[in-house]
Amino acid sequence: MSFARVHLDESKCVTSGQCVLTAPEVFDQREKDGVAIVLTDSPAPELRGKVQEAAAGCPAAAIRLAAPADAPGRVGGRPPIEGPL
Amino acid sequence: MSQLSSELPSFPMSKAKGCPLDPPPEYARLRSDRPVAKARLWDGKEVWLITGYEEIRAIFTDPRISVDNTQPGYPWLSEQQRTVVLTGGVKPVGRMDPPEHTAMRRMLGQGFLVKKIQNMRGDVESLVNGLIDDILAGPRPADLVTALAMPVPSTALGWVLGVPPADKRLISLVPRLFDEDSGLEGAMEARNELFAYIDELITHRENEPGDDIISHLVGYYQKGELTRVSVLTQSVTLIAAALDTTRSMITNGILALLQHPEQAAALIDDPDLAPAAVEELLRYTVVTEFSSKRVAAADIEIAGETIKAGDGVICLISAGNRDEKFFTDPDTLDIRRDAKHHLGFGAGIHTCIGKQLARMELEVVYGTLFRRIPELRLAVPFDQLVFRNTFDVQGVRALPVTW
Ligand code: HEM
Ligand code: SF4
Numbered sequence: 389m390s391f392a393r394v395h396l397d398e399s400k401c402v403t404s405g406q407c408v409l410t411a412p413e414v415f416d417q418r419e420k421d422g423v424a425i426v427l428t429d430s431p432a433p434e435l436r437g438k439v440q441e442a443a444a445g446c447p448a449a450a451i452r453l454a455a456p457a458d459a460p461g462r463v464g465g466r467p468p469i470e471g472p473l
Numbered sequence: 474m475s476q477l478s479s480e481l482p483s484f485p486m487s488k489a490k491g492c493p494l495d496p497p498p499e500y501a502r503l504r505s506d507r508p509v510a511k512a513r514l515w516d517g518k519e520v521w522l523i524t525g526y527e528e529i530r531a532i533f534t535d536p537r538i539s540v541d542n543t544q545p546g547y548p549w550l551s552e553q554q555r556t557v558v559l560t561g562g563v564k565p566v567g568r569m570d571p572p573e574h575t576a577m578r579r580m581l582g583q584g585f586l587v588k589k590i591q592n593m594r595g596d597v598e599s600l601v602n603g604l605i606d607d608i609l610a611g612p613r614p615a616d617l618v619t620a621l622a623m624p625v626p627s628t629a630l631g632w633v634l635g636v637p638p639a640d641k642r643l644i645s646l647v648p649r650l651f652d653e654d655s656g657l658e659g660a661m662e663a664r665n666e667l668f669a670y671i672d673e674l675i676t677h678r679e680n681e682p683g684d685d686i687i688s689h690l691v692g693y694y695q696k697g698e699l700t701r702v703s704v705l706t707q708s709v710t711l712i713a714a715a716l717d718t719t720r721s722m723i724t725n726g727i728l729a730l731l732q733h734p735e736q737a738a739a740l741i742d743d744p745d746l747a748p749a750a751v752e753e754l755l756r757y758t759v760v761t762e763f764s765s766k767r768v769a770a771a772d773i774e775i776a777g778e779t780i781k782a783g784d785g786v787i788c789l790i791s792a793g794n795r796d797e798k799f800f801t802d803p804d805t806l807d808i809r810r811d812a813k814h815h816l817g818f819g820a821g822i823h824t825c826i827g828k829q830l831a832r833m834e835l836e837v838v839y840g841t842l843f844r845r846i847p848e849l850r851l852a853v854p855f856d857q858l859v860f861r862n863t864f865d866v867q868g869v870r871a872l873p874v875t876w
Contacts, residue, residue: 402575402822403582405590405829422582445814447824449534 390430392453394439398423400450407446411438430456484512484522484787485550493860493867494725494758495804500524500792509776520548520785521778526796526816528776529765529788533821537771538786539570540823544768548785563703565710567823570770574822580693581707581826584633584686590829593632597834600628601841609845614852617872618724621842623647625834626719633830634708635678635685642670643712651717652861652870671708675701686711715827718760721868722831723838726754728858728869730843731851733806740808740839741847747840750808751832754839755817757806759791760866765819790816848876 394414403422407415414431415424431439443451486497503510508525523529532538541547541564549555566577604624608615627644630636636643649663674687679695682688687708693699730737730750740746765788773780780786793816795803800812818825825831843849851858852873859870 399575402578402824403585404824404826405585405587406824408587409829417582417586417588419586420583421579422586423579447534447820448822 390456391433391436392431392439393456394426394429394431394443395452395454396424396426397450397452400448402448402450404447407442407451410442410445411435414439415442424450481511481513481519484514484520491856493858493869494729496759496762496789496791496795500789501795504792504796507776507778509778509780514548514785515551516549518546518548518785520787521780523786523788524792524796525776526793526799529790529793529816530820531775532767532773532786532788533765533816533819533823535773535821536571537769537773538767539770540568540574540767541570542568542766544783546768546783546785548766548768548787563700563706565706566826567710567714571822577707578822578826580690580699581686581711583689585826585829587829589633590833593629593830594833594837596632597625597629597837598841601625601837602845605841605845614873614875617727617874618720618869619871621838622720622723622872625723625838626716626831629830629834630712630715633686634674634711635683635687636674637677643716646670647716647720650713651866667709667712668705671705671712675704675708711827714825715831717866717868719827719831719834721760721866722755722758722835724869724872725758725760725867726751726835726839727842727849727874728851728872729754729758729806730839731849731874732855736806736808737843737849741843744840744844746808747836748832749811750839751835752812752815753806753808753810754835756794756800756812756815759794759817760868761817762789762791762867764866765790788816790819846876849874850876 401423403417403424405417405422407424408417411431413435414427416427417423418425440453443453482499486499488497489495503522504524508523508528510522510524511519512522514520523532564573566574566581569577601621604621608620611620623644627647631638631640631643646663646667649659650667671687675691678685678688678691682691687704690699690704690707694701694704730740736750740750767786767788769780769782769784769786771782794800797803799814800810818828818831852875858872861868861870
């Protein structure tokens, strides 16, 4: 089970590539304009540290982490962790 | 808390004698007393100076902050700066606010894809090795500004921009554009030559497109999403933003390592420290001290002050990077620390678009230079080095070294 669901607000992304460098397992960039893409919105638990760092380090605050949809005992998930630092 | 205007400190502030790479001592006092404070500029205008790490980050990421330099409150630092604005009458990406800014970053994004920059690494390594071969084969002392710090960023930028490899005009224009002794007239002349030269490149790419930034921009122009003059402006902006910064960061970093031999020794012993060394050197030897100028688009309450709509703001990156509230022992250069959250590339939506390229170049240069010439040392006493500070960038005029 994943630890979080990754949300990317494409309209905010400024193509810095920071998330791709931080968590290449989870983020990539669109070839045509460098806008980030999420490769898997439910990353494996061992990627937690990297994904949190990518969310916190996004200069445009475009990445949010929300509780996974399948989190036990939760309705609607907890409030997202907001980036940047 | 409000300040009496009569007692406002004037800005820019002087550096301590003997430490041209250190921020002016006044920054530390401001940061602890008043991390958001007013100062007076050369033209009599008031400006807010932001010196605290968290406050700088807050300003950089605040949607009420604008980069529009046509606003009357925009803080110019000299008449020359206002006159020789390197644009062709349209806004460069760095002076655009969203949504225009977001769209422009995307038109440029293709040229700076992380993968693309990573693929360039081998070429940059060959370039740097070749230049070091020449240095080793040439006379001593060697000047690292001309032998290394100029050719590396201009060649690499040439590759991403789409400059034909044999064309060396870009390299020769840089000193004329950015060095003090070219004067206002010389800088204007070089600026006009640069525009004419890039115009030529654009025409070339209209007919023979490649996978490079100018070709991509030309593509947007041909689809009607960009004017031709904007293609010109954005290309020139990249040159202005990339070359003086990277060449200065190359030499400032080498100089800082030479001044701290135990740090250079650590890098020589453990080449895997190169990426961390790059981040720490970007934190410690800031090159773009005054570049982060802003105008408030609405009232902003911060650190007990109110920045009023229309007020000019300058984020002093070098002050934030030495904030003891964020970095332990900030005045110590320590390439083993985790410095990656430094402000050397800015923060927020205007974060440097070329930072992955610059990081890669710096890593290759510092790593290769100290590995291949571990006996590297200054050929003149430190106090005989001549420093320059043009536009927003500070660096050394020449860096004579021997080994
Ligand atoms: C070590 C070298 C470099 C340093 C220290 C540096 C530093 C910076 C800083 C601090 C900013 C933010 C300015 C602000 O917030 O007002 C910035 C923006 C920018 N940089 Fe760099 N830079 C470097 C290299 C480059 C390179 C290699 C390129 C291009 C190839 C580049 C292109 C730009 C552009 C276009 C912007 C404006 C981005 C925007 O407003 O969205 N820089 N740089
Ligand atoms: S870090 Fe943020 S701004 Fe940069 S590419 Fe990723 S999502 Fe976009």
